[in-house]
Amino acid sequence: MNPAIDLIQSLLLVAIAPLVSGVIARLKAQMQNRRGASVLRPYADLLKLFRKHDMAPDTASWLFRFAPAALFAVTVTAAAFVPVLHASALFGVGGDFILLVYLLAFGRFFLMLGAMDGGSSFGGLGASREALVSALAEAPLLLALTSVAILTHSISVAGIVLFTLQQHPFQLSAVFVFALGALVLVAIAETGRIPVDNPSSHLELTMIHEAMVLEYSGASLALIEWASSIKLTLILALLIGVFAPWGMAAGASLVALALAPLFFALKLAALTIAIAVLESSIAKLRMYQVPDFLGMASALAILAVAFTALMR
Amino acid sequence: MGLIEIAAAKALASSAVFLFFTLLVMAAAKRISTCIVMFSVQSAIMAAEILAVAYANKSAEAYTIAALVIVVKVLAIPYLLFRIVRNLKASQDVASSTTGAQSVFIMVGLILLSFFAVAPYARTLRVDEDMLAASIALLLAGAFLMVSRKKALMQVIGLLILENGILLAALTTIFGMPLVIEIGIFFDLLMGVFLMGLFVFRIRDTFEHLDVSKLRRLRG
Numbered sequence: 001m002n003p004a005i006d007l008i009q010s011l012l013l014v015a016i017a018p019l020v021s022g023v024i025a026r027l028k029a030q031m032q033n034r035r036g037a038s039v040l041r042p043y044a045d046l047l048k049l050f051r052k053h054d055m056a057p058d059t060a061s062w063l064f065r066f067a068p069a070a071l072f073a074v075t076v077t078a079a080a081f082v083p084v085l086h087a088s089a090l091f092g093v094g095g096d097f098i099l100l101v102y103l104l105a106f107g108r109f110f111l112m113l114g115a116m117d118g119g120s121s122f123g124g125l126g127a128s129r130e131a132l133v134s135a136l137a138e139a140p141l142l143l144a145l146t147s148v149a150i151l152t153h154s155i156s157v158a159g160i161v162l163f164t165l166q167q168h169p170f171q172l173s174a175v176f177v178f179a180l181g182a183l184v185l186v187a188i189a190e191t192g193r194i195p196v197d198n199p200s201s202h203l204e205l206t207m208i209h210e211a212m213v214l215e216y217s218g219a220s221l222a223l224i225e226w227a228s229s230i231k232l233t234l235i236l237a238l239l240i241g242v243f244a245p246w247g248m249a250a251g252a253s254l255v256a257l258a259l260a261p262l263f264f265a266l267k268l269a270a271l272t273i274a275i276a277v278l279e280s281s282i283a284k285l286r287m288y289q290v291p292d293f294l295g296m297a298s299a300l301a302i303l304a305v306a307f308t309a310l311m312r
Numbered sequence: 313m314g315l316i317e318i319a320a321a322k323a324l325a326s327s328a329v330f331l332f333f334t335l336l337v338m339a340a341a342k343r344i345s346t347c348i349v350m351f352s353v354q355s356a357i358m359a360a361e362i363l364a365v366a367y368a369n370k371s372a373e374a375y376t377i378a379a380l381v382i383v384v385k386v387l388a389i390p391y392l393l394f395r396i397v398r399n400l401k402a403s404q405d406v407a408s409s410t411t412g413a414q415s416v417f418i419m420v421g422l423i424l425l426s427f428f429a430v431a432p433y434a435r436t437l438r439v440d441e442d443m444l445a446a447s448i449a450l451l452l453a454g455a456f457l458m459v460s461r462k463k464a465l466m467q468v469i470g471l472l473i474l475e476n477g478i479l480l481a482a483l484t485t486i487f488g489m490p491l492v493i494e495i496g497i498f499f500d501l502l503m504g505v506f507l508m509g510l511f512v513f514r515i516r517d518t519f520e521h522l523d524v525s526k527l528r529r530l531r532g
Contacts, residue, residue, distance in 0.1 A: 170318045174326030177333060295413025296340050303336075303420045310427050311329070311442055 002088060002252065009084040012261075013237060014076055017229040018042035020236070020272060025200075027276035042229065046222045054218030059119035067114025068216065068223040074107040075227040075234070082237050083161045085260040086249045092158040097145045100157060100238075101138065104190065104231065108134050111212055111224065118215035122204070126211025129287065133196065133208065136294040137189045143301035144182040148242055150308040151175060161241040165250055175311055178304035180243050185297035187239060189290070191232040194279040196290055206284060233268075240267045324364050327357050328442035331480075332423055335453045338473075339419035340412050343404040347457075347469050348393045351476075354450075355385035358476060358483075361443075365487055373491045381479075384498045389472065389505050396465065396509045402522055407462035409525070415460065422452040443484040450477030464515050464522045468508045475501060 022039040029036025038044075056064050080090040081100045093099070112130055115123035149155055151173050152163035164172065189196045197208040204211075213224050241248070247263025249256035285293060323330075334354040338347050359381040366374030397404070408415060426448035427441075434441035454474030458467050475497070482489045489497075516522055 168318070170315075170322040174322075174329035177326075177329055181333070181336075292411050292413045295411075296416045299413065299416040299420045300336065303332075303423065306420075306424055307329075310424075 002086070003090070005086045005252075005257065006080075006088055006090040009086060010076075010080040010082075010090050013079045013082065013084055013233055014230055017233040018046060018226065020233045020268065021229040023269075023272050024276055024279075027273060028280055031276060031280040042225075046226055049217075049222035049225070050219050052218040054220055056220075057119050057215055060117050060215075063117045064114055064215075065220065067110045067117070068220040068227075070110040071107045071114075072223040072227045074103055074110065075230045078103040078107070079230055079234050081157050082234055083158050083241050083245075083248065084237050084264060085257065087158060087162040087165050087245065089156075089158040092156045095155045097149060097155070097157050097160070098142065101142050101145065105134060105138060107227065107231070115212035115215070120215055122211045122214045125204075126208055126214070129208045130212060133189055133290060133294070136291055137186050137297070140182050140294065140297035140301040141186045141190065143298070143305050144179045144186065145242075147175065147179045147301065147304035147308050150305070151179075157238070157241070161245045161248070162250065164242065165245040165248055169246065173308075173311070175304055175307040176243060178300050178307060180239075182297045182301035182304060183239060183242070185293065185300070187235045189294055189297075191235055192228070193232075193275060195282055195285040196293065198284050201284075206287065236268060236271050237264075239271070240264065320364075324361065327361055328440075328446040330357050331446045332449065335423070335449060335473075336416055336419055338453070338457065338469075339415040342406060342408075342412065344397055344406055344463065344465055344469075345394070345404060347406065347466065348390050348397070351393075351469055351472055352386050352390040354473070354476060355381055355389075358480060359386060361480070362483060365483060369487060371487075374487070376491060377494050380494065380498050384502055385472075385476070388502065392505050392509060393465065393468070396512060400465075400512065400516060400522070402516065405463070406466050407523060408460055409462060410460050418456060418460075419453060422456060423449045426452060437485060439484050443480065447477045447480035447484060450474070450480060453477075462523045462525045464508075464512045464524050467524065468505060468512075471504070472501065 019039060019042070022037070022042045025041070026036040026039050054065075077091070078100055081092065081096050081103075083089050089096075108130060112127040115127040115130075117123075148160055152160045154160050154163050188194075192199055192209045198206060199209065201207055202210055209228065213221060216224055244267060247260060247267070249260045331354060334350045334357070338350045341347050341350065359378050362374055362378040362381060365371075366378055410418065423445075427445045430441060430444040430448055434444050437444075451474055454470045454472070454477060456470075457473060458470030461467070461470070479494075479497075512522065515524075515527070519527065
C-alpha cells in the first residue's frame, strides 16, 4: 500500500503546482486592489501552450528542444523525494537530501543551456544571472539541510520528516530556527521570487527567469513554466515537511491519511499568503545586492551547522 | 497546564538562540528602526529570563529588576529612540562600513568566538554555557555595531546592547547584581539615552549629517 501512497503524493505535488502559482498570483492581485485572474488560470495557460506551435530559432540546436523536457523530468523526479501526505517518499534512499539539492541544480543547468542555445542576448544574460544566483544559493541550501540532518539523526528527506513528526514541537532543538531562517532565504532565491527575482516582470535590467525563457514557445514553454511551479511547490512542501510536518500520516492508518491532505492544504495556504504579503510589501533587490542576500543565508547556515555541535 | 509549562521551559532553555537571532537580524538590518525594534525584543527576552530566575529563586528583588527591564528597556528607551529618529527627519540608513553579508558573517564569528571563550569558565562556574556565551556575544555584538555603523544613533544602540550583555552576564553568574546597583544602572541608561539624544541633535544641527566618521574638525 505504501508505494501507492508515495506515488499518489508525488503526482499530487506535480498536479497542484500550477494551482499554487495561480493562488499566489490571485492573492497578490487582490492585495494590490486588482481583481486578478482565476486561480485555475495557470492550468488554462498550460493547456493553451501545449496546443500551440512550438517554435525554435534557426540558430538553435537539438539542445534547445531537449532542455525543457530534461528540466521537467528532473524536477518531477525531485518531487518524488519529498514527503507530502505520508512521512515516506517514493524514491527515498540514504543521503537523498544531497541528491535533491543537485537534482534541482541539474534542472537549472539544462534551463541555462537551453537559454544560451536560443542564441538571443537575453538568454545568455538570464543564464549568467541564474548561474550567479544558483552558485551562491547552493552552499546555504546544502548546509542548512545538513544541519537538519545532523539534528534529526537521519540522512534521507523522508527520515528527517519522520523524526520531526514523531517529536513534540517543544522537544525540537532551537537550532532549527537558524536552519529555517537560512532555508527560507534560499527558498526565495531558488524559486525566483521577490526580492531576488520578479516572476511577473519583463524588465531587461532585472529579469532572471523570464530572460531565459524568452525564446521558448508552445509545449516547451509549458514544460518550463510547469517545472518552475513544481519547483516552488516542492520547496514549500520541503519547508513544511522539515519544519512543521505535524498532521502528516506516519503509519498506514486511513483516518490519518484522510486528514493529511487537509493539514497540508492549510499549511500550504499559510505559506502562499506569506509569499503574497512579502511580495506585495517589499521591493526587489538590485542584482548586485543578491550575493549579499545569499551571503546572509550562508552565514546563518554555517551557524546552524556549528550549533549542532555546540548546543544540545 | 502541562503543555504551557513545557513550552515555557523550552522557550527559556532556548532563549540564548533567540538572543542570537536578534543579534543576527541587527547585523543584517539596514534601517535604524529595525535595530530599535530588535533591541526591544532582545530586552523582552531578557525580562522573561529574569522573571524565570525570580520564580525559581523566589526573590522579590529579581521581580523588581524584571519590572524595571520591561518598563525601561522594552518600552521607554525604544520609545525615546523612535522619537529621536522621527524628529531627526534624517535618513533611516545605518550607514554600515561593512556589507550586510559581511556583518552577518562577522556576527556569526563573534557568536562562535564567545562559545569558545566561555567554555572553560562555564565548566568551573557550573553555569549554563549557552547563556554565558550569549552574554559575551551581546557584549561583542554591541561593540561591533558601535565601531562598524557610522550613524551616531547606532552608537547609542550598540552601547545599550553592550549593557544588556553585562546584565545577562551578571544574571547567569551571580543571579543578578544588588537591586540598588541595578536601579542606578537603569537610571544611568535612561539619562544616557536622553543626553545622547540631545547630542545627536546637536551633531545634526552643527554638521548637517549624523556620520561620525566625518567628525574630524572642530566647529563652533
